[in-house]
Amino acid sequence: MCGFAGYFGPVREPDALLRRMVGSIAHRGPDEQGIFVSPEAGLGHARLSIVGLADGQQPMSDASGSLTIAFNGEIFNYVELRDELRAKGRSFRTSSDTEVILHLYDEMGEDCLSRLNGDFAFAIWDARRHRMMLARDRMGVRPLFYTQKGGTLYFASEIKALLDAPGVTAELDPIALDQVFTLWAPIAPRTAFVGINELEPASVMLVENGRTTIRPYWSLEFPAADARPADESNSVEELRELLTDAVRIRMRADVPVGSFLSGGLDSSLVSAIAARMTPESLKTFSVSFDSPEHDESAFQQEMAAAIGSEHRTVACRDGDIARVFPDVIRHAERPIIRTAPAPLYSLSGLVRDSGIKVVLTGEGADEVFAGYDLFKEARVRRFCARQPGSRMRPHLFRKLYPYLPGLQQQSVEYLAAFFGVGDATLNDPLFSHRPRFKATSGAKVFYSEALRDTLKGYDAAEDLASRLPRAFTTWHPLNQAQYLETRFLMPGYILSSQGDRMAMAHGIEGRFPFLDHRLVEFAAKLNPEQKLKGLSEKDILRKAAGDLLPTNIRERPKQPYRAPDSQAFTGRGDLGYVGDCLSEDNVASTGLFNPKAVTKLRQKCRAPTSGFRDNAAFVGILSTELWQRSFVQQNRHKEKAA
Amino acid sequence: MTEMTKNEIRNFIVESFLFGDTASAPADDASLIENGVIDSTAVLELVAFIEERYGIAVSDADIVPANLDSVARIDAFIQSKVGAVAA
Numbered sequence: 001m002c003g004f005a006g007y008f009g010p011v012r013e014p015d016a017l018l019r020r021m022v023g024s025i026a027h028r029g030p031d032e033q034g035i036f037v038s039p040e041a042g043l044g045h046a047r048l049s050i051v052g053l054a055d056g057q058q059p060m061s062d063a064s065g066s067l068t069i070a071f072n073g074e075i076f077n078y079v080e081l082r083d084e085l086r087a088k089g090r091s092f093r094t095s096s097d098t099e100v101i102l103h104l105y106d107e108m109g110e111d112c113l114s115r116l117n118g119d120f121a122f123a124i125w126d127a128r129r130h131r132m133m134l135a136r137d138r139m140g141v142r143p144l145f146y147t148q149k150g151g152t153l154y155f156a157s158e159i160k161a162l163l164d165a166p167g168v169t170a171e172l173d174p175i176a177l178d179q180v181f182t183l184w185a186p187i188a189p190r191t192a193f194v195g196i197n198e199l200e201p202a203s204v205m206l207v208e209n210g211r212t213t214i215r216p217y218w219s220l221e222f223p224a225a226d227a228r229p230a231d232e233s234n235s236v237e238e239l240r241e242l243l244t245d246a247v248r249i250r251m252r253a254d255v256p257v258g259s260f261l262s263g264g265l266d267s268s269l270v271s272a273i274a275a276r277m278t279p280e281s282l283k284t285f286s287v288s289f290d291s292p293e294h295d296e297s298a299f300q301q302e303m304a305a306a307i308g309s310e311h312r313t314v315a316c317r318d319g320d321i322a323r324v325f326p327d328v329i330r331h332a333e334r335p336i337i338r339t340a341p342a343p344l345y346s347l348s349g350l351v352r353d354s355g356i357k358v359v360l361t362g363e364g365a366d367e368v369f370a371g372y373d374l375f376k377e378a379r380v381r382r383f384c385a386r387q388p389g390s391r392m393r394p395h396l397f398r399k400l401y402p403y404l405p406g407l408q409q410q411s412v413e414y415l416a417a418f419f420g421v422g423d424a425t426l427n428d429p430l431f432s433h434r435p436r437f438k439a440t441s442g443a444k445v446f447y448s449e450a451l452r453d454t455l456k457g458y459d460a461a462e463d464l465a466s467r468l469p470r471a472f473t474t475w476h477p478l479n480q481a482q483y484l485e486t487r488f489l490m491p492g493y494i495l496s497s498q499g500d501r502m503a504m505a506h507g508i509e510g511r512f513p514f515l516d517h518r519l520v521e522f523a524a525k526l527n528p529e530q531k532l533k534g535l536s537e538k539d540i541l542r543k544a545a546g547d548l549l550p551t552n553i554r555e556r557p558k559q560p561y562r563a564p565d566s567q568a569f570t571g572r573g574d575l576g577y578v579g580d581c582l583s584e585d586n587v588a589s590t591g592l593f594n595p596k597a598v599t600k601l602r603q604k605c606r607a608p609t610s611g612f613r614d615n616a617a618f619v620g621i622l623s624t625e626l627w628q629r630s631f632v633q634q635n636r637h638k639e640k641a642a
Numbered sequence: 643m644t645e646m647t648k649n650e651i652r653n654f655i656v657e658s659f660l661f662g663d664t665a666s667a668p669a670d671d672a673s674l675i676e677n678g679v680i681d682s683t684a685v686l687e688l689v690a691f692i693e694e695r696y697g698i699a700v701s702d703a704d705i706v707p708a709n710l711d712s713v714a715r716i717d718a719f720i721q722s723k724v725g726a727v728a729a
Binding site: 404406407409410411413414417418438439441442445446594596597598600601604610611612613614 | 666675681
């Protein structure tokens with residue numbers, strides 16, 4: 001696990017450029033750095049040593065010197081692939097997974113991607129063909145960004161490295177901001193930065209003979225809703241075997257592997273399987289909160305005791321989120337509308353301080369096995385829409401959200417209205433996500449006139465809808481909702497802002513057994529009722545958990561991971577930068593939001609009753625202003641200094 | 643009386659839910675929910691405002707969109723309650 005940067009095309013002082021770019025992402029790879037420079041292209045690498053500690057230095061070239069790779073991530077099936085390649089007569093100079101990719105590319109060219117089971121982003125410079133290849137893993141665990149300037153392609157694991165390239169500047173993309181304020185994340189390849197793109201998950205970019213092509217090498221697909229259902233007889237056993245193997249190959253490392261433990265089904269299951277494979281006590285890590293509605297400590301401790309793990313907890317107390325939030329935005333590199341990444345940033349710090357570099361997590365299970373409340377909500381909305389006048393059916397919305405007191409007190413009529421039961425269009429491809437998009441969009445009331453003019457005519461939700469695959473309309477509604485979560489929100493927000501970026505800020509590698517593509521493909525073929533049975537989420541996963549978990553962990557309803565939002569910035573969290581960023585002068589100078597409205601919002605959020613929209617707006621505006629300060633203003637200072 | 647009440651309701655909505663953005667204020671008969679003006683927390687803020695400003699009691703059964711989902715409906719609801727008290 002590491003970070004890399006590089007270029008293809010003419011540059012001045014390539015050594016200094018690469019060292020500067022890699023220096024900007026040194027947190028991703030604190031163990032060592034290396035660069036490779038040729039007349040046409042260059043690669044730089046910051047290494048976090050996990051596999052092949054002594055001989056896995058990068059950038060790495062093959063024996064002929066014609067292929068060179070810079071690689072971030074892990075190939076979990078590298079042992080099997082290496083055995084295959086050896087059987088074909090290939091010899092290896094190192095014990096690393098990096099060399100396996102080089103050999104496989106030499107054998108198969110870009111088709112090698114189909115053989116890789118892992119979380120990866122890499123660049124291979126093929127001097128024979130004068131070709132640069134960039135590739136990214138199927139689910140979008142590892143990041144890869146690029147931009148073109150003056151006929152040169154620059155690329156890097158994080159955008160901050162690209163800002164070191166000549167002529168590349170930081171400017172907020174208003175469309176991306178509107179996507180965040182609607183969908184929670186920019187739609188790839190767009191990023192928050194004008195002119196800087198992200199390589200989409202499961203994609204490969206080839207730059208050769210002056211031509212750039214980008215194409216997907218894998219896609220998430222579901223069976224048609226009217227297709228004959230798959231044989232269910234062995235599916236629980238098959239799932240347990242697949243998950244066990246996904247954990248097993250993710251335990252491969254030349255350093256100890258720990259595990260996050262939230263106290264929910266997913267991370268508990270992963271930890272339980274990992275504990276059985278760890279000769280000594282598995283090290284597990286959790287976040288606890290002062291606020292009872294966010295805290296899951298009791299479940300975490302119960303689970304740690306059940307598997308005999310060596311357990312450590314980072315307490316997220318009053319003021320802690322605000323203290324780290326500027327760093328969170330610096331690492332996330334985008335505005336966000338939730339504070340949830342902040343406790344994970346602190347948790348990764350605890351992991352690092354405990355001497356662990358690699359952690360397993362339960363992330364991905366909610367997308368793959370339909371765990372989110374949103375999936376249940378969409379089902380209830382369809383149920384209500386069949387009898388729009390029903391006074392009984394909307395009661396189910398209360399059952400879905402026991403942790404939202406504002407909703408519990410609503411009348412049946414209001415519940416139906418808030419969830420759009422009366423005006424729901426069942427054939428709308430975004431049916432499942434409309435209430436979320438609408439609630440989030442409420443925060444746009446704070447846009448400045450200038451931003452509204454810029455965005456006139458743009459509709460982020462319709463933009464998203466236009467990118468759906470042709471077969472989408474033939475899928476079961478649950479699978480449609482899962483696709484939207486898995487293909488867009490998961491890489492765009494969960495795996496980046498909450499995942500890779502928060503972990504890598506502390507040089508920690510997260511591994512995600514539920515995102516093993518074999519498991520993802522298996523789950524996609526399941527009968528939707530095996531995932532969401534009535535209103536019981538992740539049904540097949542609970543069955544597969546069997547005796548691995550204590551009953552009340554296995555059977556407990558999902559508690560969504562949440563953190564205090566605007567409340568995190570009151571009291572002890574009301575730090576100086578909050579007032580500076582949200583001051584009328586600052587808000588007016590950045591020009592994106594209405595300064596007087598922001599002042600009123602800040603006053604309102606001091607009361608404990610602020611709702612979803614106000615919270616999303618507060619965090620969204622604060623993070624946007626921090627983003628401006630961290631990138632745009634700093635970039636200007638750098639330009640002036642130069 | 644009605645126009646004055648409507649003005650007060652409009653002002654409350656603009657100040658509390660639109661943070662002073664008069665340009666986004668919905669028409670008197672436009673749905674506050676469909677236009678994204680209020681969420682579930684805001685409904686309770688609206689009820690508190692009506693009770694405190696007009697001195698009327700709003701029962702749970704009154705808290706339905708038919709009474710509260712537009713400026714015009716809120717106004718009509720208040721008039722009916724005030725009228726009932728006066729009678």
